[in-house]
Amino acid sequence: MNDITREQMEFDVLIIGGGPSGLSAAIRLKQLVPSLEICLIEKASEIGAHIVSGAVLEPTALNELFPDWKQKGAPLNTPVNHECMFYLPNDEKKIRIPIIKSLMPQMNNEGNFVISLGDFCRWLAAQAEALGVEIFPGFSGQDLIIENERIAGVITGDMGLEKDGSQGPNHTPGMELRAKYTIFAEGCRGSLSKKLMDHFQLRQGVDPQTYGLGIKELWEIPAHKHKPGYIQHSFGWPLDDRTYGGSWLYHFGDNLVSFGFVIGLDYSNPWLSPFEETQRVKNHPVIKYHLEGGRRIGYSARALSEGGLQSVPKLTFPGGLLVGDAAGFLNMPKIKGTHTSMKSGMVAAEAIAEAMNTQEIEPISYQFRMHKSWVFKELHEVRNVRPAFAKFGARAATLYVGFDSMVRGRVPWTFHHRLADNDKLKAAALCKKIEYPKPDDQLTFSRESSVFLANLDHRDDQPVHLKLRNPAIWKTVNWDVFKAPESRYCPAGVYEAIDIDKEPKLQINSQNCVHCKTCDIKDPAQNINWETPEGASGPNYPGGM
Incomplete structure (x- = not known):
């Protein structure tokens, strides 16, 4: 990618991702240092178009960010x-x-x-823009810029590539977006966050x-x-x-x-x-x-x-930091992560403002500030809840969690996650096959009719963004041992095993992808790699989602 002549843009701070954490970071930075030049990019066609949640919002962080949020018209109705x-x-x-x-x-x-949550993020974006934050929707972060072992920004994805990766007639090279500090707010299992964690070994020593x-x-x-x-x-x-x-x-x-x-x-x-x-x-x-x-x-x-808490990686590296669900700040027992994500973005802003004053390459105080924040206190109290279910099973864990909640997690032990999710699958021959009823199209539905409601938009001739690192592994591992689990765990019908009576093959219907990242997580051999597609591709969730 780097042999192409690319337009460059320079900023003080670059933010990857237009969810609650990234937008809160942008707003708090502008509140602290109004003169900063801040750019936020979002891979969706507009802010909120890829935002998915239940969602029940605990307004703790919002009260800190905007004490007058009611007067500002926040959509909490x-x-x-x-x-x-x-x-x-x-x-x-x-x-x-x-x-x-x-x-x-x-x-x-x-x-x-x-x-x-989508409407809430649209409102946050309006507040950020009013403060002078530059927001560019439709731009995906495709690669990292690493210079002298420091993150110097990102390269956005090319537009107009053909399916084979060659340059089409409407090809536009991605830009180099450079900054003194880059905040990665991609959400769960972000493609750039994965590269960061590998390059800087941010997951060393954690579950x-x-x-x-x-x-x-x-x-x-x-x-x-x-x-x-x-x-x-x-x-x-x-x-x-x-x-x-x-x-x-x-x-x-x-x-x-x-x-x-x-x-x-x-x-x-x-x-x-x-x-x-x-x-x-x-x-x-x-x-x-x-x-x-x-x-x-x-x-x-x-x-x-x-x-x-056991799975939160090191949060900083030279030139940047991780916030929100990219770092793993979801409170699972609460089934909430918006308030913790927002707070992490706000704390990140404070750490970057301090690093700028002291000219530190790595905003190292972010790690300390988060440990002292109510986010870590909240996550520490519930640290044993999720692993208890894996350790004991649902019924016994429910009893344990009742006890753990009563003592606010003040126990002298911490349960741990020993294996990654992809390592938990058993061979298909050892498990009972599940027969599911057919949909009635009134209360229950097919994948096809469901995906239609996601308003997907992937240009048909763009490169496939779901790639097998080693195509030969699919037959010997996914099919022979696990009988193509990707055809079941994908909620959008992206993966299909075809010609199963002859020589089984994997068909990837990438145009169906709703960007959930499950394949990147659950593939037994970690052979499927989810990359960002062309900017503005994917689902387009309307207001109200």
Whole structure:
């Protein structure tokens, strides 16, 4: 890539990613040092177009960033007013879990809001631009600029390349965006963040990251069923005791319901399909009641960093730092990461402002500042929750988590994640094949009809952004041992095993990709590499998602 003559642009600070962490970092930097030249790039066609979440927002960080957010018109219009949690022992029964706020602080949503996270990010972007931040949507970070072992910026992806990588008639080279400091706010499993962690060995000495896949649907339901501010969570059926996961239901807006299902990607049965489990759980009466008679109007999926404090890497390196879900600041028991991501961006801004004053190459105080922040205190209190489910199974872990919550995590031990998610899969011959019911197209649906609702836009003749490092491995590992698990764990039908009665081959339908990154995480041989496609490609989630 570097043999092409590229336009260069220089900034004080460059931010990769237009989610809550990157936007909060930009805003806080401008609040601290208004004269800074700050550029933020976002691979989606517009800010918010790739943003996916439940979402219930805890406004802790927002209160710090903008104490007057109500006067500024922040789109927090639906306060939580009622919450329920259920354990589902089977496909019909439910057991209500009482939420005792004094004993279960992680499940207390008093003072929180049901929001559209995409709309919230659009609002944050407007505040950033009003302060003078330059925001460039439709630009993906394709490669790092490393000079003298320091990050000096990034190279954006070329536009107009042909499928074979050659330059088409409308080819435009990517630009070199250079900065004194670069903030990586790509979200979960970002392609540049992976390169950073490898190059600077940022994961040395920490647990492997473990992930979940969140699949979300947006529904419009009959007005008589709509209860703005009602939120509901469930766990148990249809998952077995060794598989972590559960559902959410959030009522908000004009007769809208955000429904979703999260499955831990440390599951072992290669026959499991997170998409099919999401469809199946909707048949339980506790969920079916809310959605029946409604209309599904949106679909999305995204991987989540679930490892917690044990899996947070070193956060800084010469020339930059990691924020938000790129670093893994999700609070999994709360099922929330927006407030922690925002706070990490704000703390990063403070560290960079200090580094500029002292002319430090590496904004090293960020690591110390985060350790002293309420983010690390919050993550320390829940550090044992997620690994407890992997260690004990769902039923026993629920009892342990109840105890752990009562003592606020003040125990002398820390559970650890021993293996990466891709190492947890068992051979297909050792596992029970799962037969899933056919969709009824009213409550449950196919992948094809679901992906249609993601409003995907990938130029047909652009290079494929999902690549096999060694194509020969697919047959001997993925097919012979695991029977093509990528055809089941992908929630968008990107991967298909074809000619299985003759000589099995893998077909990659990259135009279906919703950018969830699951393939990059769960592939058993880590042979699939997810790279950013041409800028502005991918899903286009509308307002309200």
